[in-house]
Amino acid sequence: MRPTLAVVGAGAKAVAVAAKAAELNHMGVDVPEVVAVERTGVAANWQAEGGWTDGQHRLGTSPEKDVGFPYRSSFPVLRAGAQAPGRNAELDDRMTRHSWQSYLIATGQFAEWIDRGRPAPTHRRWSQYLRWVATNCEMNVISGEVTRIAVDTEADAPRWALHTSEKAVLADGLMITGPGQPERSILPGNPRxxxxxxxxxxxxxxxxxxxxxxxxxxxxxxxxxxxxxxxxxxxxxxxxxxxxxxxTRGEGFFENMLFSDPTGWTALTLEERRDALARTDRxxxxxxxxxxxxxxxxxxxxxxxxxxxxxxxxxxxxxxxxxxxxxxxxxxxxxxxxxxGSGADALWFVPLLGQDALDLLELGLGGPLTGESLQEFIGDDLALTDITPKLFLPGLSGLTQGPGFPNLSCLGLLSDRILGSDLVANRGLSERPSGRANASTPEIAHRAAG
Known part of the structure; x- marks a missing residue:
């Protein structure tokens, strides 16, 4: 059976990973089975129902920076072997089926969007695009709110167990997405x-x-x-x-390139990276x-x-x-x-961690969980280094890997790195000679959350 990658939240990052996995699957490449656990709906945070917007404000990022951007795939398996030439280009071509322009063409909006001067879409329209992609790639979404994240040790290798009110989703890798809960405030309960x-x-x-x-x-x-x-x-x-x-955020060519192309980012000192983030993102x-x-x-x-x-x-x-x-x-x-309006909390998921999960992470980090320690331990695959099972934290990966990964600026590169990671020890990703991957269902244990 293929390893399972569970994603908390069905937002843009989850949709991008699911779409890339679907296309690699069609190409005969073994990739993890992607399953998202979502409490509201796909791309809910871009709608009024998610609590982060009214849906009518304009997207701050260019919509062409869609789930496949920057269409410069360098998937690990496709870089090796006799079949490597042209295969990453084939992957990019397949991903254009899920592009912003393809969505507009499919929904009869492309000409009007061009004639209006390519305006930034509203948050609501962006959510409609993401839902369109999720439908096209048959994204596997489990409805439910994650109430506890634990470590399951009953199998040969440890796995993550995501508990909801009705079931537990077992996965070989876990990706945390989303900005947290928009209901928090400094003085809860006060109408002012x-x-x-x-x-x-x-x-x-x-x-x-x-x-x-x-x-x-x-x-x-x-x-x-x-x-x-x-x-x-x-x-x-x-x-x-x-x-x-x-x-004011820097929005010129050179600043934008830092987000679209992280080449050379790791060669910068930590002080230089923090300075760049302060000027362009935070x-x-x-x-x-x-x-x-x-x-x-x-x-x-x-x-x-x-x-x-x-x-x-x-x-x-x-x-x-x-x-x-x-x-x-x-x-x-x-x-x-x-x-x-203090915004997103990158550590919003920490209260969900069970004691076994906390012990696992603190042992791997060599100390308590803090934003600083987590940021510095994120590797090239956007997961915490030396932690098994894999925990992907793209929202905290800006410092070590590049400022585009926490946001919408390079979703195509993000999906390459996450799907190219080995989720299970001694079980790497391999390419089959031909044919489509057999569909498999993520292992779900129907048991009450503890």
Whole structure:
């Protein structure tokens, strides 16, 4: 039986891996059976139902950076052997069947999109594209919310066990995707403090109205909410972020190439990589959002991290901590409405890990799980090094492998690396002489989650 790769979440990365696996399967290449465990639906986070958007805002990345981009496959098996010449090119050609342009042609939208000047699609349209790809490649999606991740040791080699309320999915490799839960906020339960999901729910009902509004966060999640706030009855909007100002994301050719082509990234020092990430990806606004900010005089910026939040006198008082000249200074500020747009949490999955899984990872890392330790241990295949079974963390792979892997910038390269990884010891990926791979169903143990 083929090894199984389980994916938590059925978003863009999961769809890209499933599509690439399907095409390799057609080419007679043994690849893992890909199964996604999804609590809502394919590409749900790009729809209003996912809580991260209202679905109407524009995609920040070019839609041509689709599930096959940059169409420069270098799949390990196809690089070796007498049949290697032209096979990666064949794989790229097959992946164009799942491209953004193919979707537009199939749905009768291509000419209009060209005539309108290739506009960025809405988040909702992007989700429709991803669902179209998932349907075309017959993506295997199990409906359910993962409540616990454990290690199953009953087989010859350890496997991951993803527990939902109804079953446990056993897999030889596990990929964690998604930004986490949009329901979290710094002061849960207070109607004057909104999580990301609560913000979009209130915005859809046109229930956003306040004198002094604070938005916590300096990344694209906060930026999309600022774009929405401009349309509502608010007097002042204060953006709170740790940066000295609201930086604009670099979007020129040279910056973009860092995302599309990670060649040479590993030759940079860690300091150089962190500097590049800070300038182009983390805590920065797109040029389009910055242009909108310039035209609205209600916007101001406060530097600092929120150290404490308390409800007092019909207001929310935030205590900001700022390092100035080596000293930690704290200042208090009052707001009528606070929106926690601090964005994605790369470690959102850690509370799901059972004690056996935690022990396995901490033993492999040589210490407790932290964002820094996990980032530094991610190898070329986007999995933690020296950990069996394989745990793929593309959302944390930017520092060691390149800034495009955590986002939508090189999904084709991401799928190559993950599918080209050996999931089971002594069971590498091999190419069959001819014919299509036999379909197999991932092993699913029907047992209640513990």
């Amino acid at each position: 403090v909104l999580s990301i999901a609560q913000f979009w729910h209130r915005a859809a009902r046109n229930e956003l109205s306040a004198e002094r509004v604070a938005v916590i966060g300096g990344g694209e999640t906060a930026a999309s909410m600022l774009n929405e706030l401009f349309r509502h009855r608010v007097s002042t909007i204060t953006v709170i972020s740790p940066g000295v100002t609201l930086f 805590g920065v606004f797109s040029a389009r959002v910055q242009e909108a900010l310039l035209s609205d005089d209600r916007i101001r910026h406060l530097r600092g991290r929120v150290a404490h939040a308390v409800a007092r006198d019909s207001r929310i008082r935030l205590t900001l901590s700022t390092n100035q000249g080596g000293e930690n200074l704290e200042t208090a500020h009052g707001f009528d409405l606070v929106i926690d």
